[in-house]
Amino acid sequence: MNNKDVAGIFIDAGILAESEAVDYVVDKGIDAVLLSEKLMSAGKFFLTREVIEALDREDKIKDIGNVVEVKAASKKIIAKDIAGSVKVHSKAEEPQNTKTLTDFVAYFNDRYEKIKNIILAHTEVKNTMSIGRLNEATDEKNVCVIAIISDINISKNGHHILNIEDPTGTMTAIIMKDKNIGEDTIIPDEIIAVFGSVSNGTMFVNSMVFPDVPVMNSYDKRIEDDVSAVLISDIHMGSNEYLQKVEDRFIKWLKSGDDSAGKVKYICISGDNVDGVGIYPGQKQDLKIVDIYNQYLAFEKFIERIPEYIEIVIIPGNHDAVRLAEPQPSIGKNYFPNITSFKNVHLGPNPCRVELHAMNGRVGVDVLMYHGYSFTKIINAIPSLRVKGMDQPEYVMTELLRKRHLAPMYKSTQLMPSGDDPHVIKSVPDIFQTGDLHSFAVKTYRGVLMVSASTFQGQTSFMDRVGHESNPGKVTVVSLKDKRPKVLDLLN
Numbered sequence: 001m002n003n004k005d006v007a008g009i010f011i012d013a014g015i016l017a018e019s020e021a022v023d024y025v026v027d028k029g030i031d032a033v034l035l036s037e038k039l040m041s042a043g044k045f046f047l048t049r050e051v052i053e054a055l056d057r058e059d060k061i062k063d064i065g066n067v068v069e070v071k072a073a074s075k076k077i078i079a080k081d082i083a084g085s086v087k088v089h090s091k092a093e094e095p096q097n098t099k100t101l102t103d104f105v106a107y108f109n110d111r112y113e114k115i116k117n118i119i120l121a122h123t124e125v126k127n128t129m130s131i132g133r134l135n136e137a138t139d140e141k142n143v144c145v146i147a148i149i150s151d152i153n154i155s156k157n158g159h160h161i162l163n164i165e166d167p168t169g170t171m172t173a174i175i176m177k178d179k180n181i182g183e184d185t186i187i188p189d190e191i192i193a194v195f196g197s198v199s200n201g202t203m204f205v206n207s208m209v210f211p212d213v214p215v216m217n218s219y220d221k222r223i224e225d226d227v228s229a230v231l232i233s234d235i236h237m238g239s240n241e242y243l244q245k246v247e248d249r250f251i252k253w254l255k256s257g258d259d260s261a262g263k264v265k266y267i268c269i270s271g272d273n274v275d276g277v278g279i280y281p282g283q284k285q286d287l288k289i290v291d292i293y294n295q296y297l298a299f300e301k302f303i304e305r306i307p308e309y310i311e312i313v314i315i316p317g318n319h320d321a322v323r324l325a326e327p328q329p330s331i332g333k334n335y336f337p338n339i340t341s342f343k344n345v346h347l348g349p350n351p352c353r354v355e356l357h358a359m360n361g362r363v364g365v366d367v368l369m370y371h372g373y374s375f376t377k378i379i380n381a382i383p384s385l386r387v388k389g390m391d392q393p394e395y396v397m398t399e400l401l402r403k404r405h406l407a408p409m410y411k412s413t414q415l416m417p418s419g420d421d422p423h424v425i426k427s428v429p430d431i432f433q434t435g436d437l438h439s440f441a442v443k444t445y446r447g448v449l450m451v452s453a454s455t456f457q458g459q460t461s462f463m464d465r466v467g468h469e470s471n472p473g474k475v476t477v478v479s480l481k482d483k484r485p486k487v488l489d490l491l492n
């Protein structure tokens with residue numbers, strides 16, 4: 001039997017098997033039918049690679065009858081008896097006023113100051129000069145400037161011609177062809193340190209330093225309880241392509257008493273909770289529920305199926321019924337008439353900084369939740385990302401961590417500017433959770449666990465038209481003790 005056959009046997013039996021466990025069963029030629037029968041009779045609905053390996057080590061695969069004894073060992077729902085804590089650190093709402101030029105200036109000044117301070121932590125960035133001072137110099141060597149890249153052009157000879165800017169002035173900076181110092185990854189409006197020499201008001205760039213995440217960034221053992229967080233996104237309730245079976249399997253797993261499910265204390269959902277109405281031309285024909293309020297009522301029913309000892313964090317995305325301009329406010333009571341008052345439901349804005357399980361005076365796990373509306377334009381602006389496409393979101397996520405900004409290109413998303421730029425990644429998060437692309441990825445960059453959290457929506461005709469394939473039904477479970485992720489595939 002191949003992997004598909006074995007996975008089909010587990011699905012038919014109602015068992016959620018990790019793809020690694022399926023691989024193991026196939027490789028070892030284990031009888032999947034007998035195994036699934038024994039797992040079911042033991043009330044077990046989830047099969048991990050570790051479990052199957054443990055059974056094999058104990059020589060219980062040959063004697064399938066012993067599986068019951070091993071599998072029946074854990075039925076305790078640990079998370080039920082452990083208190084939870086959710087702190088939403090982002091402002092729920094940035095007031096929607098008519099914004100003036102002053103607001104935009106304050107916004108960019110705030111961005112510049114915050115990222116400048118991040119860059120100044122790099123040991124190689126010292127003796128920085130202002131562009132205003134450099135403009136007065138005729139010949140200066142070994143200079144360093146922290147600048148906004150306000151414009152990028154490539155000359156016919158292949159040189160990068162930049163316009164760089166700081167609060168004191170502007171200057172032309174040239175990166176000669178084939179310098180290979182990261183020039184192919186820079187985009188307009190990002191802030192970096194530029195090193196080089198200045199001659200008659202033009203800078204010749206030798207190297208650059210991006211704000212980035214420290215190399216030695218690590219996760220300490222601050223969480224004592226053996227609890228975990230589930231990261232999901234883009235539920236798209238109301239869509240014709242809504243995958244009800246994924247929801248059903250998810251709820252079944254949560255309530256199964258399975259060892260992994262019993263540790264789930266938190267669920268974070270990073271936007272596009274409903275499919276929305278009028279999001280794109282002709283959307284109505286793609287909707288099973290055409291009324292926005294009814295879409296949210298159906299979404300509330302999904303939330304109500306989740307055991308109430310689990311704390312749930314919900315932020316909006318571009319399909320939700322809040323303004324598109326970011327920061328998007330948290331979803332209001334008019335759309336969530338029931339769950340707004342639930343003690344275990346926490347509504348945050350987009351982007352959102354949330355701290356999970358801060359207990360007994362210890363800091364919790366710092367999760368940066370961002371829906372990801374800027375991703376498409378950032379991917380298209382960087383040649384190496386454009387080649388990777390939309391189905392490998394870990395590359396754009398890494399790039400944004402390097403730039404320490406969620407939407408570095410001004411036009412990559414819509415803005416509600418204020419004197420506080422919420423897209424700056426001011427401190428390094430433990431977990432960076434996103435959605436939007438309906439892609440799935442779990443990767444680590446310099447100690448930051450990045451999760452592009454899949455979707456509960458199948459492939460849509462809109463995605464067919466843009467040539468992007470959805471990757472639905474993946475659920476990421478992250479242990480808060482050691483930040484190790486596990487993935488459930490609830491579709492296949």
Ligand SMILES: [Fe+2]
Nearest residue numbers: 234272319436
């Ligand atoms: Fe979405």
